[in-house]
Amino acid sequence: xxxxKQYCAIAKAxxxxxxxxxxxxxxxxxxxxxxxxTDLHDGLPGIATNLLAERLRDLEREGIVTRExxxxxxxxxxxxxxxRGQELKTILFELGRWGAPLMTExxxxxxxxxxxxxSLLLRDRTPDEPPVTIEFRTGEDAITVETRQGSVHxxxxxxxxxxxxxxxxxxxLVGVVTGQVRLATARARGLRTRGNAKILSxxxxxxxxxxxxxxxxxxx
Numbered sequence: 001x002x003x004x005k006q007y008c009a010i011a012k013a014x015x016x017x018x019x020x021x022x023x024x025x026x027x028x029x030x031x032x033x034x035x036x037x038t039d040l041h042d043g044l045p046g047i048a049t050n051l052l053a054e055r056l057r058d059l060e061r062e063g064i065v066t067r068e069x070x071x072x073x074x075x076x077x078x079x080x081x082x083x084r085g086q087e088l089k090t091i092l093f094e095l096g097r098w099g100a101p102l103m104t105e106x107x108x109x110x111x112x113x114x115x116x117x118x119s120l121l122l123r124d125r126t127p128d129e130p131p132v133t134i135e136f137r138t139g140e141d142a143i144t145v146e147t148r149q150g151s152v153h154x155x156x157x158x159x160x161x162x163x164x165x166x167x168x169x170x171x172x173l174v175g176v177v178t179g180q181v182r183l184a185t186a187r188a189r190g191l192r193t194r195g196n197a198k199i200l201s202x203x204x205x206x207x208x209x210x211x212x213x214x215x216x217x218x219x220x
């Protein structure tokens with residue numbers, strides 16, 4: 001692992017997590033929890049097995065990842081994030097939110113896993129309202145989004161009793177959730193919906209400039 005050799009906190013952080021694939025390994029461990037090597041490799045399309053092993057060793061040495069031998073019936077090595085590695089969650093998900101506008105026109109060769117939608121860092125705009133459950137489905141992949149106590153929680157798999165189901169190509173799902181594609185437009189392009197589509201507005205981002213205006217507001 002090469003160093004920038006700069007006495008700067010950002011440079012020091014990138015010395016540890018800036019190598020290619022490192023942050024995506026962290027992404028998988030955040031979204032999947034403890035993983036077998038094969039689970040990690042499946043979640044990182046395009047990485048060579050020897051490079052994954054090398055990156056895991058680097059992250060272990062830096063205290064980001066740890067490994068443990070799971071007892072039967074698993075009886076295999078599991079990788080998980082250390083508390084230090086868990087501290088990267090906010091950074092990684094904010095990066096995902098920043099990158100969401102780049103996802104409306106994906107390359108047809110882009111790999112996709114349903115759980116990656118969780119990296120959009122969704123927020124509940126009306127946390128005082130009753131909780132809702134939304135299921136996003138792309139092909140055989142499904143992810144469930146739930147609002148609870150003012151927070152938004154995501155987990156892989158179909159919802160038991162969703163208030164709303166959105167099904168279609170991932171670029172349409174991302175476009176709708178990030179407010180870049182209107183729901184009517186997405187439906188015309190093939191997005192299918194079932195349930196109360198109005199609740200989707202709870203996850204939509206604030207209008208452009210709203211956060212900055214709120215941050216700069218002063219009491220009158």
